Amino acid sequence: MKTNACIIAILMVASSLIQATPLSEAQVQEKGWTIPMENNPHFRRNATMQSLRAWRKFNKLASGHRIGRVNVALTLPFIDEGHDYEYYASVQVGTPPRTFKLDFDTGSADLWFPYNMCKVCKGKTIYNPQKSSSYKKDGRPWSIRYGDGSTSAGILGIDTVYLGALKIMKQTIDMANVISNGFQGDVIDGLLGLAFNSITTVKGINTPFDNLISQKLIDRPVFGVYLGKFADGGGGAYTFGGYDKSKIGGNLTTVPVDKSQGFWGITVDSLSVGNKSVAKSFQGIIDTGTTLVLLPNDMAAAVAKRYGATDNYDGSYTISCDSSKLPNLKFSIGGASFKVPGPDLVFEKNPDDTCTAGFGYSSLNFAILGDVFIKNNYVVFNQQVPQVQIAPLAGL
Structure with missing residues (x-):
């Protein structure tokens, strides 16, 4: 969701499913590692803001200015937010790990969440680099604007990131010390981008999916996306390294x-x-x-x-x-x-x-x-x- 608008409320994320034994390619395609999602019945939606959000997200391409390690796949459970408005999952970062609620977004490429220098991140899960033994300093500044006009900014760091059972080493993270009102009123902590790394806010950064591939945590450079409907019980899942044939x-x-x-x-x-x-x-x-x-x-x-x-x-x-x-x-x-x-x-x-x-x-x-x-x-x-x-x- 990103363009993934309105104030969002989040439910708890279901635990990740883990495959202990390597699978054949056919089995990988059928099963994979999947990430489920659930519904939040309290969200108020707004179609106007969705149109604005998407246009602002992609407006550099607009023609005008009028809105008119596991060698298998990982299935990560997701939350269905606001009656199909947005989908996100729990991601762990650092040592010991902290859990963040992140919107998985194929329309952006940055991984960001608040850290302890953010003074306007009340109610968010806060990352403290001084409390993570696996943290490494980067320090370069970053800044991003999303489709609804929401913004975030801060500095880069490096730490261990867990997608379910998959442990990504030395992942560059965007630590936010400023987030706009739209994110302050949103119960997600941040975003995990799944677009190509050519659009990361700081050039030359590997996305989490890049690192899943380069660190050989998955056998195939693919992920499958299932988004459930609130009317059918909600939920959903992203499968990394394969897809869910069912x-x-x-x-x-x-x-x-x-x-x-x-x-x-x-x-x-x-x-x-x-x-x-x-x-x-x-x-x-x-x-x-x-x-x-x-x-x-x-x-x-x-x-x-x-x-x-x-x-x-x-x-x-x-x-x-x-x-x-x-x-x-x-x-x-x-x-x-x-x-x-x-x-x-x-x-x-x-x-x-x-x-x-x-x-x-x-x-x-x-x-x-x-x-x-x-x-x-x-x-x-x-x-x-x-x-x-x-x-x-x-x-x-």
């Missing part, structure tokens, strides 16, 4: 990735509302840190017209609350079809009994396929090729 409801379609901007960029062949085509080939980003599906202005307007949705002039649309009358939103990618069903096109019901759509718009010239898309389709990210593999979720 979550896949069809064939995996392999799609090349354009990493030139540091993101997981793909080509979408076409977009349809039901059986009515609304757009031909266009570029998109697969981003676990964005909640909605965000489309370029004209494309979003065409989709909205098909749904009878009205423009709120803030990056969001009002849509019928009767999801049974909403046809599927269909993405053709790599010659296969992937859908967002009607119920997931109703993002939230508002106090005035109107409903906000699960899609929005921005002045970006590419689409952002956020959690509304991902929670209906299993995605395997392969950093080495690079490529993604996508399949409909089992049971959908």
